[in-house]
Amino acid sequence: MKIKFYGTSAGGGIPEIFCFCRVCENARKNGGKDVRTRSQAVIDDCLGIEFPVDTFAHTAYRGLDMRKVRNILITHTHHDHFLGWDAISRPQGIDKVNFYMPKNSSGMMKALVEQREEAYRNGRMKRTCDFTVFVYDLEHYQTYDIGGYQVTPLRARHDEAAGASLYIIRKDGKSILWGFDTGRFYDDVLDYIEKAGERFDFVVLDCTLKENEQITTAHMDLTWCKEMADKLREMGALDGKTRIMVSHIGHLVERTHEELCEAAARYGMEVAYDGLEVEV
Numbered sequence: 001m002k003i004k005f006y007g008t009s010a011g012g013g014i015p016e017i018f019c020f021c022r023v024c025e026n027a028r029k030n031g032g033k034d035v036r037t038r039s040q041a042v043i044d045d046c047l048g049i050e051f052p053v054d055t056f057a058h059t060a061y062r063g064l065d066m067r068k069v070r071n072i073l074i075t076h077t078h079h080d081h082f083l084g085w086d087a088i089s090r091p092q093g094i095d096k097v098n099f100y101m102p103k104n105s106s107g108m109m110k111a112l113v114e115q116r117e118e119a120y121r122n123g124r125m126k127r128t129c130d131f132t133v134f135v136y137d138l139e140h141y142q143t144y145d146i147g148g149y150q151v152t153p154l155r156a157r158h159d160e161a162a163g164a165s166l167y168i169i170r171k172d173g174k175s176i177l178w179g180f181d182t183g184r185f186y187d188d189v190l191d192y193i194e195k196a197g198e199r200f201d202f203v204v205l206d207c208t209l210k211e212n213e214q215i216t217t218a219h220m221d222l223t224w225c226k227e228m229a230d231k232l233r234e235m236g237a238l239d240g241k242t243r244i245m246v247s248h249i250g251h252l253v254e255r256t257h258e259e260l261c262e263a264a265a266r267y268g269m270e271v272a273y274d275g276l277e278v279e280v
């Protein structure tokens with residue numbers, strides 16, 4: 001599997017719009033890997049992960065081609081992961097897109113789709129294209145075949161009401177754990193991984209917070225990422241070949257890309273950045 005990261009930031013992006021902190025000032029000055037847009041990735045150019053507020057910017061400036069991406073996994077509907085309005089458009093030459101969302105999160109998108117369909121039916125709006133948005137509910141701990149990928153949503157410690165999900169994504173004998181947004185994994189997540197006998201080739205974890213300053217239980221810092229990696233390693237889900245990466249990085253981390261790479265390396269982890277491509 002080829003994983004391309006288009007956005008690797010937490011909610012506010014780096015630089016944050018109103019922020020004067022050192023990390024945001026550095027990003028404004030240096031650009032490059034120090035600028036982080038909201039989380040989005042594409043696997044093998046065809047399976048999307050997230051549809052955030054920056055999807056347009058990734059399309060306009062970063063070479064993202066969503067026309068090839070018919071299936072999109074959504075972890076939850078916070079704005080840095082999902083902006084449904086951007087799919088309610090009038091594209092030409094394409095018939096559909098499928099969103100796969102946690103069951104508790106899908107109502108908003110279904111309502112948007114239905115509003116547009118109702119406007120067509122009652123004549124308030126004229127249909128000018130054949131593009132249809134389909135929304136599918138996913139349940140935690142069920143495995144689904146989505147475009148040839150075996151996908152299992154797991155319960156994230158994040159937004160319970162939204163049913164926030166982590167994802168295991170498998171294809172051709174390879175397995176990825178997509179691990180954000182979340183705090184430390186729930187026991188039922190670890191139990192599932194252990195009982196299923198998962199062995200991951202690639203793990204990406206939530207690193208929103210400053211090291212040892214966990215101001216919320218719904219995200220992680222480097223030490224909690226390390227703790228999760230150790231637990232997965234103990235149960236045999238990681239081995240020497242597994243690449244472990246942190247992403248969903250906020251300015252709260254208080255480190256430039258280079259500084260964070262150095263800090264993460266101490267724990268045997270790498271740091272994602274916008275534009276990074278990983279072959280698993």
Ligand SMILES: [Zn+2]
Nearest residue numbers: 010011080181
């Ligand atoms: Zn987020």
Ligand SMILES: [Zn+2]
Nearest residue numbers: 019021024251
């Ligand atoms: Zn800042």
Ligand SMILES: [Zn+2]
Nearest residue numbers: 076078158181
């Ligand atoms: Zn979130």
